[in-house]
Amino acid sequence: MQVPLLDLKAQYATIKDETAQAISKVCESQFFALGPAVAEFEQNIAEYCGSKFAIGVSSGTDALLVSLMALDVKPGDEVITAPFSFFATAGSVVRVGAKPVFVDVDPDSFNIDPTGIEEKITNKTRAIIPVHLFGQIAQMMAITEIARRHGLVVIEDAAQAIGASRDGVKAGNFDDCGCFSFYPTKNLGGFGDGGLVTTNSDDLAGRLKILRDHGQDPRYFYKVIGGNFRLDAIQGAVLNVKLKYLDNWNEKRRRNAALYDSLFADSPVKIPKIEVGNVSIYHQYTIAAPERDGLQKFLAENQIASAIFYPKPLHIQDCFAELGYKKGDLPVAEKLCEQVLSLPVYPELSPEQIEYVAGTVLKFYGTN
Structure with a gap:
């Protein structure tokens, strides 16, 4: 008997017609970057996650990067995170000029051990990025309590945790924002790269939307230096089909x-x-x-x-x-x-x- 690690063809066979229709609709509209398909997906995924805002971006990596930018993490700052994770968790920190500070993980859950966080906090610490590894949410109550006590922001790396919950609260809702990946192998995977940031802050949502589109608001008037972090419309359409399943x-x-x-x-x-x-x-x-x-x-x-x-x-x-x-x-x-x-x-x-x-x-x- 042959058993693959993942069989995306088996999943595709069940939604082939629906995704084809959704992609065709995007092609007919000729809106390929953001646009109505992405707006519809953002509304539906925000409702699913229980978040006030959901901002579609180009990948889970870019979700982390734009969140750090929006929360004003700068060169010289320190960001506490876990060493047992995908590269993007710490790589995004370095890309904004900050320094990753690693705290060991719990041997049972594989997530960051909150008891090791406080001793790593210095006057340069700006943020904590807990990772919800393999689909299980980290000990967020303890983490957010530490963050509040020291005036730190918290970015959930929820790339592997779409739909997971802890004590009735879904991933992406425990503090400042949550970052998700729609890489094809994820539980909710696109037909290419895609990502999302959830937040319940009006101000942060506004900054994220500006930063994902080069920092412009309105068009060709630049408030800040942003990036090209837009979610493609075809990905939004495909993800909207998959979300219901x-x-x-x-x-x-x-x-x-x-x-x-x-x-x-x-x-x-x-x-x-x-x-x-x-x-x-x-x-x-x-x-x-x-x-x-x-x-x-x-x-x-x-x-x-x-x-x-x-x-x-x-x-x-x-x-x-x-x-x-x-x-x-x-x-x-x-x-x-x-x-x-x-x-x-x-x-x-x-x-x-x-x-x-x-x-x-x-x-x-x-x-x-």
Whole structure:
């Protein structure tokens, strides 16, 4: 049996006609950058997220970048974030001239450990960027309390968490703004790059809208130096079609994760721990596995795809060498990079495929 990590063709087959009609409508309108399709999507996704405003942008990376710009994070500022994340989290900080300051992660949730934040705050600290990794929201109550106490802004990196909630609050609504990615492999993925910033602040929403369009308001009159961060109309149209199916797709991911959890009971595999109050969307089903590299090789030999997110933490990546971190500084993140393995969890998986994946994992450990 062959099991891919993700099968976007299976998803596309169920929405092919709808997306074709939506794209055709954009082509007929000839509005390709922002325009009515994006405005409609922004209204619908804001309602879905429970946010007052949703501003479509060109990617999840640009969502982080424009948020930092809108919140006036400048050269010389420090931004606290997690080392166990995709490059864009810290890379965006450097792009505005600020300095990433890394805090180790919780070994169970894989998200930033709030107990390590306060000791890293200095008179240069301007912001905190918690990451909602793999679809589970970080400990936002503790994080926002620390931020308020020290006068810091908070930008949620919710690239992997569209539709996730904690204590009834959806991702993107815990503080200043939330940043989302619509890269094709995300739970809500476009037909190319796309992103979003959510906020409940009128003032911040206004700045974000100006900054995403070169800083102009009105056209050809420039208030500030912005960028070309506009969401394409075709992406807005496709995402608007997909949005109505998102809750169902996320629920199927939770169903698949629950089956894995039961199959891995009393095994050497450490399953994802979802904290109390969290509703995860399982962007990834990521286990911590002894002999991880050997397991991945064994899975591949049995035609099962898997992936390592992430093989090396950000604080010891070559591009951040000047920050002065060394191996051993953030031991939890470093250990996770040696153990984590993401297994197929996409909505269209059959129970038989999940049982085959889990059975193959257990076979590797001699427990099947």
